[in-house]
Amino acid sequence: MLIAHRIALDPTNAQRTYFARASGTARFAWNWARAEWQRQYTARKDDSSLPAPSDASLRRQLNGLKREQFPWMFDVTKCAAQEAIIDLGGAFRAFFEKRGRYPRFKKKGVRDSFCAANEAGTFRTDGEKIELPVVGWVRLREAVRFTGKLKRVTVSREADRWFASIMVETDDIKSVVQPLAAVGIDLGVTTLATLSSGEAIPGPKAHKALLQRLRRTSRALSRKRKGSSNRRKVRAKLARLHARIANIRRDATHKATTMLAKTYRRIGIEDLNVRGMASNRRLARSIMDGGFFEFRRQLEYKARFYGATVVVADRWVPSSKTCSCCGSVKAELALSQRLFHCDECGDEAGRDYNAARNLENLAESFAVSACGEERSGVGHKPRVKRASVKQEPDIKAAA
Ligand SMILES: [Zn+2]
Numbered sequence: 001m002l003i004a005h006r007i008a009l010d011p012t013n014a015q016r017t018y019f020a021r022a023s024g025t026a027r028f029a030w031n032w033a034r035a036e037w038q039r040q041y042t043a044r045k046d047d048s049s050l051p052a053p054s055d056a057s058l059r060r061q062l063n064g065l066k067r068e069q070f071p072w073m074f075d076v077t078k079c080a081a082q083e084a085i086i087d088l089g090g091a092f093r094a095f096f097e098k099r100g101r102y103p104r105f106k107k108k109g110v111r112d113s114f115c116a117a118n119e120a121g122t123f124r125t126d127g128e129k130i131e132l133p134v135v136g137w138v139r140l141r142e143a144v145r146f147t148g149k150l151k152r153v154t155v156s157r158e159a160d161r162w163f164a165s166i167m168v169e170t171d172d173i174k175s176v177v178q179p180l181a182a183v184g185i186d187l188g189v190t191t192l193a194t195l196s197s198g199e200a201i202p203g204p205k206a207h208k209a210l211l212q213r214l215r216r217t218s219r220a221l222s223r224k225r226k227g228s229s230n231r232r233k234v235r236a237k238l239a240r241l242h243a244r245i246a247n248i249r250r251d252a253t254h255k256a257t258t259m260l261a262k263t264y265r266r267i268g269i270e271d272l273n274v275r276g277m278a279s280n281r282r283l284a285r286s287i288m289d290g291g292f293f294e295f296r297r298q299l300e301y302k303a304r305f306y307g308a309t310v311v312v313a314d315r316w317v318p319s320s321k322t323c324s325c326c327g328s329v330k331a332e333l334a335l336s337q338r339l340f341h342c343d344e345c346g347d348e349a350g351r352d353y354n355a356a357r358n359l360e361n362l363a364e365s366f367a368v369s370a371c372g373e374e375r376s377g378v379g380h381k382p383r384v385k386r387a388s389v390k391q392e393p394d395i396k397a398a399a
Pocket residue numbers: 323324325326327328342343344345346347
């Protein structure tokens with residue numbers, strides 16, 4: 001199984017400079033190949049005897065040109081350009097198979113990154129450091145968590161920090177027999193998740209203070225004059241804060257999703273769009289959206305690892321407005337109302353807990369309908385869809 005572990009790097013200043021340059025080369029190669037691909041593709045419409053572009057042909061073409069035209073490419077590992085074009089080929093394949101959008105040009109400063117494949121020992125780690133081509137040993141903030149063959153590394157920038165995502169071919173992960181049948185999960189901001197079992201997984205502690213700082217900083221940004229250097233500084237600070245919050249959340253989410261996928265055979269969660277629409281605070285919203293997306297992403301691949309099923313509630317299922325006890329649906333439920341009180345059966349429960357219970361019911365009903373049995377004696381009809389299962393084997397992951 002291929003799994004990636006993303007680790008923060010501690011590069012020296014010279015190494016940072018090199019990373020930026022290698023990312024620039026990767027971006028250049030992507031953009032060059034993206035333009036060339038389109039040109040060749042269009043030319044083929046007039047003359048069908050021309051060969052179809054492919055990442056292999058474009059890599060050969062660039063290799064033939066670079067000594068003459070782009071000699072600065074030799075300053076960084078050749079992997080940077082090669083892997084960028086391989087990735088572009090993958091993006092075009094995804095587009096033609098209707099799995100992705102048409103590949104776009106890359107902009108400087110937006111998701112700067114470069115990759116290196118480990119064909120003949122291009123890189124290695126000793127636990128504390130990673131040795132990359134040209135730049136040498138770079139300190140890792142933690143050791144690679146999985147044992148096995150290192151296949152590929154992606155070095156990428158997030159705000160002002162650099163990360164290595166190391167893909168490992170490993171046998172470390174085996175599917176488990178989950179002790180419990182089903183659970184529903186309601187995701188939140190201060191409480192990371194409320195479970196239908198009655199447990200709540202608290203949000204990361206450092207989160208709250210950082211969120212406050214984020215609010216202050218974004219207010220400060222709005223007061224700075226456009227184009228001023230002060231504004232640029234505050235914006236960089238804001239980007240760092242966003243990245244730190246996302247990282248803290250990601251770590252907490254990893255613990256929670258691993259526990260869930262190992263404990264429950266069926267896990268019900270809601271479609272995230274519902275939450276995005278329900279939330280009214282812009283700031284909390286951008287963080288929630290990212291956090292929810294990450295939670296679902298992790299939960300889905302870990303469920304695949306450990307053999308659990310994720311059931312995603314259809315976005316029109318009113319999981320917060322439905323009574324988990326009798327199934328009657330409220331017409332309105334204000335977001336401020338933290339307690340769910342059912343007018344039909346008189347049941348009273350915490351809002352999040354009630355929603356989680358409904359999601360558990362959905363996960364349960366999914367199991368029943370999967371066996372082809374009719375569900376009986378329940379007031380509301382389950383509307384569920386199976387969590388999407390990606391086809392490609394190189395699951396982008398980090399446990
Ligand atoms: Zn009720």
